């Protein structure tokens with residue numbers, strides 16, 4: 001199963017991931033990303049790949 005990894009030290013809170021996949025990412029009050037569901041189903045791979053690739057500071061990874 002896929003796993004989403006977020007490096008919160010790198011995250012700048014720009015919210016691209018949240019804009020592209022709001023069911024999985026949320027920028028918290030502290031200005032860094034929260035992963036709402038770290039183990040998404042395979043059916044979300046395309047959306048999540050797009051969201052991960054959209055992060056300007058490369059803070060997100062999708063692992064198998």
Ligand code: SF4
Pocket residue numbers: 006010011012013014015016017018025027032033054055056057058059060
């Ligand atoms: S796109 Fe990257 S920098 Fe922006 S909130 Fe998401 S993880 Fe953080």
